[in-house]
Amino acid sequence: MDDQATNAATDAFVAHRNLLFTVAYEMLGSAADAEDVLQEVWLRWVKVDLAQVHDERAYLVRITTRQSLNRLRTMKRRKEAYVGSWLPEPLLTAPDVAEDVELAESMSMALMLVLETLSPTERAVFVLREAFDLGYDEIAAAVGKSPAAVRQIAHRARGHVDARRPREAVSPGQARAALESFQRALETGDPQGLLDVLAPDIVLVSDGGGVKQAALRPITGADKIVRYMLGGIGKADVALTVDPTVVNGSPALLLRVDGEIDGVMAVRVEDARITGLYYVRNPQKLTHLESETPLTLR
Template sequence: MNEHSEATAGPGEPPFGDGRMDSATETFVAHRSLLFTVAYEMLGSAADAEDVLQETWLRWVKVDAGQVHDQRAYLVRVTTRRALDRLRTMKRRKEAYVGPWLPEPLLTTPDVAEDVELAESVSMALMLVLETLSPTERAVFVLREVFDVGYDEIAAAVGKTPATVRQIAHRARRHVDARRPREVVSPVQARAAVESFQRALETRDLQGLLDVLAPEVVLVSDGGGVKQAAPRPITGADKVARMIVDGLGKARIALTSEPTVVNGNPALLLRVNGEIDGVIAVRVEDARITGLYYVRNPRKLTRIASETPLTLK
């Protein structure tokens, strides 16, 4: 078996068909959604998360699974280490990125939206907060606060002592709590806000936008240098509403929108002249929109056509 033939086999297609490999595949596939969720929450990129899973798979098939006491924990540990390595290299890529960087949106299954804890953990709002952590802080926060992994296991994954991990976890939790949404709204409240925004958007209704946008609303748009986007975040309901209405008026385009669920939360899929233009994810607090996250970069829109399963278990 050469390296190339092993690398080209997918997680569901073992490179060779003996019993050991079948067992390895079965175990990996059973935990695949969990491993993808861990990698995605650490990286904010589905493409990079998939690469991490491939690297984890290649490591896993070389291990004597019978000697692994807790196979789930082992796979999470390997995934975390690979994601940490990639996160450090991604930092340089993001520094060279044109304009604001937003996580890659995922069309998610209904059960993700129903799981309040999971939906919040993968929301655009929280994923952006995680971007402000160091790679190790992010790994520790995700494993501890989202997946409830024990300190000893996290220490093994990030190469720190349990005591150090506790300190990192405390620091990261304090940092995130100071920046995360003040409340978790119900799906019904979030959908109502998105529907109001959709009506105002499609009718270019300035007052309608002002009514649904919170005074401190922030609009972040990600074109990746491929599509036009604001070079920096726009803050304030009046500025955001006028930019939307004026921009649509000048462009004279046929804009349509349809409700969707992105990262477990209500969002809008926008089409211009019938072609997909981007996805707007929202952050809702006190029944009004406090964050608009508009992903236009075509490279980041590959996961909105089919649902991506996510899980905390």
Template sequence: MSTPREGHRLPGPPAKETDRDVSDHATDPSTEAFLAHRNLLFTVAYEMLGSAADAEDVLQETWLRWIKVDLGQVSDERAYLVRITTRQSLNRLRTINRRKESYVGPWLPEPLLTAPDVAADIELAESMSIVLMLVLETLSPTERAVFVLREVFDIGYDEIAAAVDKTPAAVRQIAHRARRHVDARRPRSVVSASETRTALQSFRRALESGDPQALLDVLAPEVVLVSDGGGVKRAALRPVIGAENVVRYILGGIGKTDATITIDPTVLNGSPALVFRLDGEIDGVMAFRVEDERINGLYFVRNPQKLTHVESETPLTLR
């Protein structure tokens, strides 16, 4: 992360500004404009990167560039800020992709504890879901940027072209290709939060009872479990495929600890999820993919570096 010059540090913690903090810092038009769009910029960066820590770094880099801009030459502050954020995100995304090459085991997006209004916004919740963000991982950096800006934030082709240094015609082609790629891999239908909660409640009860058959009843036969320990916590180095294999893996892992395990419902990335605690300390979080009332995807994040945003809400917005 770039080190800010003295006197130019990004005001306060990302996306968690209090009214007093804003009034303390909002002494110039640049700061006011940045704070007005801060949650949007964080959401853009997070959607592109799948990492809250890297999104925060991008916001810092965006801020350092923004304070050097002559506002008299800026006709649309929001568009200009999104453009800076996109360019910095693209630079960071290429770095992240190189980092993933040496990552131990599967890589999952960093989960965020989200406010109820995110879950209520179907469009935002779907775009933030772990399932969709994993699909976005299969796009090239430029394809991901174009897809996110166009499909998630409904930004015009001309603005996107300026952000990714392409012509509008090229951006249209990239957007079409990325949309087709994502549509072929995303869930066939959108499942309601209530349907997901029902499946999670059944899964949680079965897990707490330790009953293998009860777990098999709630899992689809072709279920896949992906676990991310980052080489720090125990996790499968490859996806676990098939209901019986998933049940053996989960119950086997629980049986290898003498700690008191608690499993509580939460909302991550706008969707119902579970948080696992060992002796009161967060050990991991699990997101789910549900189809036809059964769970066919489990995404278990245990890497401690990815669990820093699951206890306090992160404000997000598409606007």
């Protein structure tokens, strides 16, 4: 490829890079793997004859989807050997992402965890259709299925996700209010304050990756979770600071121990109470919390 063609390929790739990263991340739940996918996409893209490409965005999304599907299948084996619960890698996002309801919902920890229960093809179809609003023909070309098959897969995946996602989306303000109450109670070690903001059937999922201490299985029930949190986080002989942040487009808490990032806690809020707590402590998953990751659905 000559310099002119390379420059044209580079310009197109850079123009769509944030979109391609968002596609890969929503399919994989891992920023590190999404970055690897984009490297593979670039290596394939520079070999393409651009004169034959009618829609560069669609073509790049197609390559990204195929590479993400390949990566998803290898990640499945990795997750099966993972120590304890696996949670998506949290991304620090700009506050305005939280105002983009569609984007924030599509990459919330709660939804990303539901997507983990889909097959690789179901996840690809769901993400491309529901988050990125691609047509069935375009998705069919990306996943190597007929449009009719894609339509059926999309219907099945949507039903599966709808049965498990929060009943209704709450505003960023409602989520922040619940999180502020939770933060105050956690910092002061107030068990009743925690019980007031936690739903009775709340589920806590913590991910230490076998490196940091975490519950190996999800903990269900407000009483158990309050005991776990005040007995663990609250009683550690360290300087714990808890700061509000925005992770995956939603309000979250960043926990520091003696000034170092120890973990991030994302929440699922319904009816002004917290119904899900997602606590990521695995150090390998905390590398995208220092600077904002630009994301887009279009």
